[in-house]
Amino acid sequence: MKVSESRYFKIGRRYTPCAAAVLTLVFCLLILSSNGQDKKVIVVAGKHLTPTDSATVKQLFFSALREKAIDNNNMATEFFDRIMQIDPSNDATLYELSIIKKLKKNYAGAQDLLERAVTVNPDNEWYWVALADCYEKSNSYAKLENVFNELIRLDPEKTDYYYDKANALFYQGKYDEALAVYKKIEEQTGITDDLLANRQKIYLKQNKIDLAARQLEQMIANDPSQIKYYLFLSQLYSSNNQPDKALKILQDGEKIKPNSGLVHLALADIYRDKKNIDASYNELNLAFAIPDLDIEQKIKIIGGYLPRFPDPNARASALELSKLLITAHPNDARAFSIYGDMLLQNDKSKEARVMYQKSVALNAQVYEVQEQLVRLDLADNDIAAAIKDGENSLSLFPNQAWMNYLVGVAWLQKKDYHKALDYIKNATSLELQDKDLLSQSFSALGDCYHDLKDNKSSDEAYDKALTYNPDNAFTLNNYSYYLSLRGEALEKAAKMSKHSNELQPKNASFEDTYAWILFRQKDYAGAKIWIEKALADDKDKTATKMEHYGDILFYLGNVDSAVDYWKKAKDAGGKSPFLEQKINERKYIE
Template sequence: MNIKRIAIVIGLLIASGCVNYGIAQKSKKKKKKEENKIIQEFPKNISPERSVDQAEYIFAEGIKHVILEDYKKALVLLEESERLNPDNPTTKFKIAQVYYDMEKYNEALPYAVKALQIDNSNIYYYLLLADIHKARKEYEQVVKVYKDLLDIVDGSEEYYFDLASAYLHLSDYKNAIEAYNKAEGIFGLNEAVVRQKQRIYLNINDLDAALAEGQKLVDAFPSNSGYAVAQAQMLFSNDKFEEAENVLSKLFEKLPNDPEAQLMLAKIYQKQGRTEEADKLMETAFLSNDLEVENKLEVLRNYLQKEDDRVKTEKGKKLAEIVVKVHPESDLSNGIYGDFLLYEGKKKEARGYYLKSLKANGDSYEIWQKVINIDWEFQEFDSVVIHSESALEFFPNQAQLYLYNGTGNYVLQKYEESMESLEQGKMLATDPDLKIQFNAQLGDVYYNLEEYDRSDDAFEDVLKQDPNNEHVLNNYGYFLSVRKENLKRAKELGEQLMKLAPNSPTYQDTYGWILYVSGDYKNAVKILEKAANASDNGTIVEHYGDALFKINKKDEALIQWKKAKELGGSENEELLDKKINQKDLVE
């Protein structure tokens, strides 16, 4: 087949508008008729010359469908073209290519083989056959195809790289190296090839050969600090400290102030115990704007990992201070300095640098968490809400942030906002433990919104998964007692709480108050007395006074109410004042 002629046919078809999206929109039935019409346009018993013409025409029609990625219809036409002209390698190649694109590698293989048998001078036939064998993970065959290509087709030398890669898949390191060496001999020294050869040599434990490869780059490009530093790093990693120092010394003759080389030499000095020289050189390197902040951070992280060595941590902080001064707007420098301050316990200062980091780049979930945890520790719930909302702009699918936000709003008594955040986060939570936290907090929120059924349901959901959840046992039981509803269930919750933490004044107060509301004043007094004696909480002491009054110990009750007044923290100061002034239980 005349390839140029086919290209002209396709070009004319495209120019005349035959290849357009309208074809793709025709009905399947109509398309099938058109295909059959094309195939049947010429009689079967025709002269060879007319058969070739028909094959070329059908081939062009098939290519139209390939362009539209309508591979099934393309194959019908291309295989008919191949039947009419079975000696045409281009048609076989195209059929193989379509099957390959459809990931039908078994069907593609024989067509690709036949195309190459007919014409072994076409580089693309080799490449397709190699790709098919790769897809079938037949790397021995891949090697054969590339070797044939390199032997037969002039100008194919670039495929020595692919041949080497195929050898690597077979773990044939010797031949892979040989292929890379041939490529290097043709195209010259190439860093990517050198690094690949080094990886191979290291994989077979031939350190000397790996170092020899790296030295080639150092010798060829003596002013390239990256090659010298990389060579020194390999020597350093294999405890060849003096040799590494020699490589860097030669570099310093040309580039005396190269910061990467200074940093590498400082590491060598540290290993050799030359601490003072190492520290000085490290500081010099860190003061350079030419040393990337990422390289500095790699060093600083190593200092942070040595938390048991305060001296080294102090040195790390000093270097971090330098980094912040040299790179004041960098999110990375501010973040790492914040870490050193956090380690020192300077949490508010650390938060300031974390916020600078986030201002430069808010896409760090870890730093947002650190900021919010510090907010929480200092009970700055306004900040918890503000910072969690800012974090959600970057991480809208992080359930934990909604928990922070919802809980912060709850503490601030913004119950509607709290409910909205908690419900949203609960939908995103996949961790069962996290869902328990959401439901526990929602139980509190719904109670304060006076949506008691929803509150009870949320608490019960928690207890189904975690029957010993002390927060829920305490709050749920207390809320039921305040509402004076389902006191039997409240008492069960209180009893369970006492089994888990019998000496907690807070939980004793809850259980004692449940007994008080249930009318069991005698036992309420016993429990509340323990709580009041162990606590300075005004509400607990007031509850004890109420229970004493119910068993006619009115003078003692008055003493407890006055004590509660002094302690402060009563749930209702006005009501407590009435009790004291009227010497009577006002409920």
């Protein structure tokens, strides 16, 4: 049974397992307490048990409980069934069998056993509680109502049973009867929030909005300082299309407690519904600045902006709200991580990196934040920080494949290829499903092996990377370029390089690679077309591309222009082994 929260399930949780243990102990004591009475004839529900029968039942019952205690429910069931053959009205056994059937999700079978148990022993509270669970599972509300009548008979002071009875009446549509039960609860406990909420639900079902409102107005009049009643009443008006009344009551509540974050959030909702976006956003700002308002609520509100992030105004609003978090919650790591996320969404990566650093300093146990930090370290080309942050993270989360890869990439950029290999190999052994990670990891291994002059291992790693992602443009480019430098498998290199340019057109580095492969294939005219594309798309005017252009021009017979471009390459900082010699001797040297 459920209202604002499920009172019925509270009973179920309270009962198992401790109550079961207590009840079993009671049964055992009852059986053991017979002592010398075994010689007497015991009468149970009209059936006479001989002393031998009684002794057998007692022995079987203990054996069944012993098997049940070690989760051997099949054997326990056999013992209990044998008891039922001797004593079909043994209510303790009926109850124990019902528990086993419940464990097997056989609620219908458990219900039948419990109905028999309460017939034999109608004054056992726990039998009725267990039976209520079965009726609740099958939505048998009329029967459930009767169960709670019995439970109230057994324990008339237990408020939960009255709530459960009212719930059963509610689900049968017996609203006036349910209200009568709530009246009894009020006599026991006085007015409580649970009682208000349950009554409100009935009034709304009966479409008695005015009656529901008068009840809350009376509560406000009795205790004007209780801001929750203003919130209840505003929600009542708002949910029944009376926004002006909802706004008025919230404004009254704000006067009573101007620093209530919940009031400001409710006002933000009302203004949003009334299409007053500026007023709504202003209320959100006021709410977010209040430290007492739970940060989780604020984070959920910021998350609500995410679907609207193609709109720059939505991104900016989320950014401003998240900034308020770090002021209101300066010791909460979540505040800084969320602010970092929003900075990143607004293309402020350097500021985001600082926020992630602060978040990790406050709480190093959130892996996702640490990974984001290391990615930004690498993006800022702060290799030392990437290694430090990444290895700190791996000391806490050693089995994170992506972090092993990122630290490996950092060592690769630091040109410590052996350390890079160790971390990147870890990544490939820890992750077997993520094709993106595996593709990038084997590609990085290819780069490492190339720099270690292990061409065979390098080629194998690149080939494996392409099995996971044949469209990895950077792998295609690097692999094909290194093959061209060695003058090996040039047809394969040309095919891969051409595909990389199809995947990422106007990439100057990729265009230069393709030009150089064509040059090695002696297709100088084709090479000239592609190197000119590379130079046109090269914003940095790198020395390598200008030198390559000079090499191509030389073989096309334009020596003067070739020398001019070699000189431009030198002026641009080119330091290839033969560049100076090419200029001095005015010829291509390999």
